[in-house]
Amino acid sequence: MSFKGRDIVSIKDLKKKEILHILDVGEEMVPIAKGKEKSNLLEGKIMASLFFEPSTRTRLSFETAMKRLGGEVIGFAQPGATSLQKGETLADTIRTAESYCDVIVMRHPHEGSARMAADFASVPIINGGDGAGHHPTQCLLDLFTIRKEKGKINGNVIALLGDLKYGRTVHSLAYALSLFKAKMIFIAPEQLQMPKEVVEECQSMGAEISFEVDLEKAIEDIDVLYVTRIQRERFPDPEEYNKVVGIYKVDTKLLKKAKEDMVILHPLPRVYEIESSVDKTKHAAYFRQAFNGVPVRMALLALVMGVRK
Amino acid sequence: MKELKIQPIKNGTVIDHITPGCALKVLKILKIPEERSHSIVSAVMNVKGKRGKKDIVKIENRELDPHEVDKIALIAPNATINIIRNYEVVEKHKVVVPDEIIGIVKCANPNCISNTKEPIQPKFVVKSRKPLRIQCFYCEREPEDISSRVV
Numbered sequence: 001m002s003f004k005g006r007d008i009v010s011i012k013d014l015k016k017k018e019i020l021h022i023l024d025v026g027e028e029m030v031p032i033a034k035g036k037e038k039s040n041l042l043e044g045k046i047m048a049s050l051f052f053e054p055s056t057r058t059r060l061s062f063e064t065a066m067k068r069l070g071g072e073v074i075g076f077a078q079p080g081a082t083s084l085q086k087g088e089t090l091a092d093t094i095r096t097a098e099s100y101c102d103v104i105v106m107r108h109p110h111e112g113s114a115r116m117a118a119d120f121a122s123v124p125i126i127n128g129g130d131g132a133g134h135h136p137t138q139c140l141l142d143l144f145t146i147r148k149e150k151g152k153i154n155g156n157v158i159a160l161l162g163d164l165k166y167g168r169t170v171h172s173l174a175y176a177l178s179l180f181k182a183k184m185i186f187i188a189p190e191q192l193q194m195p196k197e198v199v200e201e202c203q204s205m206g207a208e209i210s211f212e213v214d215l216e217k218a219i220e221d222i223d224v225l226y227v228t229r230i231q232r233e234r235f236p237d238p239e240e241y242n243k244v245v246g247i248y249k250v251d252t253k254l255l256k257k258a259k260e261d262m263v264i265l266h267p268l269p270r271v272y273e274i275e276s277s278v279d280k281t282k283h284a285a286y287f288r289q290a291f292n293g294v295p296v297r298m299a300l301l302a303l304v305m306g307v308r309k
Numbered sequence: 310m311k312e313l314k315i316q317p318i319k320n321g322t323v324i325d326h327i328t329p330g331c332a333l334k335v336l337k338i339l340k341i342p343e344e345r346s347h348s349i350v351s352a353v354m355n356v357k358g359k360r361g362k363k364d365i366v367k368i369e370n371r372e373l374d375p376h377e378v379d380k381i382a383l384i385a386p387n388a389t390i391n392i393i394r395n396y397e398v399v400e401k402h403k404v405v406v407p408d409e410i411i412g413i414v415k416c417a418n419p420n421c422i423s424n425t426k427e428p429i430q431p432k433f434v435v436k437s438r439k440p441l442r443i444q445c446f447y448c449e450r451e452p453e454d455i456s457s458r459v460v
Contacts, residue, residue, distance in 0.1 A: 010449075089427050112422040112447025116429055131420050133448055197451075 004306030007118040007125045010134040011172045016179045023144050025299035025308060026292075032068050033294040041307050042071030048101035049075030050093065051128070052084070052108045057268060058128045058137065061293035062105045062301075069298055074100060091120050098123045102305055124304040132166055132234055138267055139172040141296040145289040146224055149263045153177070156223035159185040161215060161248055162273060164194040166234035169267045171198050173226065178207035185222065187212045189244050192230070215248055219257045225250070225283075227266045227273050251275040255283055265289050321348065321369040323391040328384060329355050332364035334459055335381045335388070338413055341368060375402035380413055382406040384456045386441070406438050414443065414458045421448040431460070 001018055008014070014022070031037040047066045051059050055077070063073045075097075076082055084093060090113060097104055098121045106114060107128040114127035114134070129135040147153050158177060160170045164186055174194065177184060184207055186194045193211065202209060212218045219225075227250055235241040250264060250273060266274060266286040278284055302308035327335055332352040336342075342350050349369040355362045364385075375390045382388070382404040392400035412430040416423045423431045423445065432446040444451050452458045 090422070090425075091427050091429070108422075109420070110422040110425060110448075111418060111420050112445065112449070115447050116422045116427060119429075130422075131448075 002309075003300075003303035005124055006304050007114075007121075007127075008136050008300060008304065009114045009118055009125065009127045009130075011136040011139045011176050013136070019140065019143065019176065019179070022140055022296065022299050022303065023147060025303060026140075026144050026296040027148075029295035029298040029302075033065070033291070033298060035068070039068065040070035041302055042066060042069035042305065045071040045103070045305055045307075046101040047071055047073050047075075047301065048097045048104045049073055049077075050097060050104060050106040050108075051075070051077045052079045052090075052106070052113075053129070054078075055107050055128065057290050057293055058107060058135075059105075061290075062126075062128065062137075062297050065294050065297035065301055068294065069302060071301070075105075090117065094120045094125075103301060126300060126304065134172055135169055136172060137293070137297055137300060138169050139176050140300070141289065141293045142169070142173050142226070142265060142267070143176055144296050145265055145285060145292050148292065149285050149288075150223060150261075154180040154182055157183045157185065157221050158224040158226060159187055159212075159218060159222045160194075160226045160228070161187045162228035163192050163230045163234070163244075164188040164228075165192045166231065167228045170194070170226070170228055174198055174202050174207075175205075178202040178205035181206040181208075183208045185210050185212055185218050187215050187218055187248075189213060189247055191240065192244055215250075216254060216257070219254060219262075220259065222262055223259065225258075225262060225264045227264060227270070227286075229266075229269065229271055229273060246272050248273055249275060250278055252277050252281065255281060258283065317396055318367050318369050318393055319396055321367065321371055321393055322373045322378075323368075323393060324366040324373075324378065324381070324385075325363070325389045325391060326358070326360075326385075326387045327364035327366065327381075328387065329362040329364055331384050331456075332366050334384055334456070335364070335366055338381050338384070338459065339373070339378065341366075346371070375400065376407075378402075379404050379407045380410070383410065383413060383441070383443075384459060406435055406441060408435055409433070409446075410435065410443060413460060414452065414455060415460050416445045416448060416450060417452040417458055418445065418448050418450045421445060421450065423447050 032039045094117045105126045111131040111133035114130045118125040263285040348371045351367045353365045388404045390402045391398045410433040433443040436442040
């Protein structure tokens with residue numbers, strides 16, 4: 001198993017045992033991620049952080065991951081101040097940036113942009129989200145969180161809730177959970193249900209899948225509730241968005257019916273789908289999940305730059 | 310008139326059994342006629358054959374590489390390539406869908422990076438041959454109607 005020089009564009013680029021290895025290395029990184037231990041594992045290394053789209057958690061946790069391991073960060077959080085404004089192609093930006101760094105982390109609004117960047121760059125490309133395409137590091141930190149919260153990935157009933165049609169994180173997560181032959185409930189209104197090809201792929205991998213529209217009906221069976229935001233920007237038709245926005249709300253009333261040890265995850269940002277009163281309950285794991293982005297991304301950076309095997 | 314339609318050529322390439330109505334698309338995919346080329350090209354559409362209607366394309370005095378012509382398998386999966394020398398068929402090849410399709414089909418996803426000004430050609434990988442399913446190398450979407458996406 002070698003990660004040195006590898007691009008991480010999609011979760012499908014990784015085998016199950018490789019995913020588990022990343023999670024294990026991530027586990028070792030936790031004390032460093034918390035600032036309790038110091039590390040100079042990536043001293044002398046530079047990460048280019050190229051964010052062509054807004055991001056809070058992904059960008060900040062990657063930059064924190066790099067700095068906690070003694071590395072340096074260059075880059076931009078908005079393309080406005082770069083040559084892209086002058087009409088430069090992404091391909092040229094990548095070829096320029098790669099000569100300044102050892103790894104590139106990027107987020108871009110076009111699907112397939114990270115795959116294209118990987119074709120042009122000789123340094124590893126880590127995809128921090130490509131439009132409605134992939135977001136593999138989110139998927140890894142979701143798996144990390146499920147394992148950490150529940151002690152294991154398989155053997156849990158994991159419900160994916162909300163926009164399962166356009167949400168990029170849920171497609172990758174459903175695929176990754178299928179590698180572990182997970183039991184999943186896809187909870188969504190009919191027009192936002194998981195695309196058929198994703199469902200078929202998951203089933204062919206041995207996942208046990210059921211469908212539900214009503215969250216209340218399913219709540220008592222769930223071990224992990226993965227909530228997603230219904231994202232206006234992903235809807236081609238605003239009418240369709242207006243029909244479904246606010247359809248699900250996780251609140252303390254609903255949680256009375258949930259298992260004692262049920263945990264709620266959310267890739268964040270949330271808008272209306274989880275009430276703030278839920279934050280104080282034992283079920284809320286989404287801020288711990290956001291922290292987990294740091295050790296998982298530390299693991300990935302160390303692995304693709306070959307300083308950790 | 311009948312003679313004119315099926316007139317044999319002395320030397321060159323005949324692409325036979327093209328899906329009816331697709332002859333011009335085939336020429337477009339093969340970028341025929343080439344600029345400044347003097348070779349005579351004829352396309353015949355809706356010819357009656359043993360297995361129903363078909364289109365035929367003839368390119369005189371130019372031998373196409375049969376594997377290069379495989380690109381047309383996307384829209385004409387039953388086509389055959391005949392290399393003609395001195396009125397004789399010296400080589401016959403049935404098109405095969407290649408593993409990768411580059412620069413022929415445009416991705417149906419308007420937000421795909423291949424539909425922007427980037428210096429790349431649209432690229433698809435073949436997921437299955439029967440039925441034919443192709444997937445964009447970049448955004449991984451599968452076009453439903455492949456022939457309508459031919460560049």
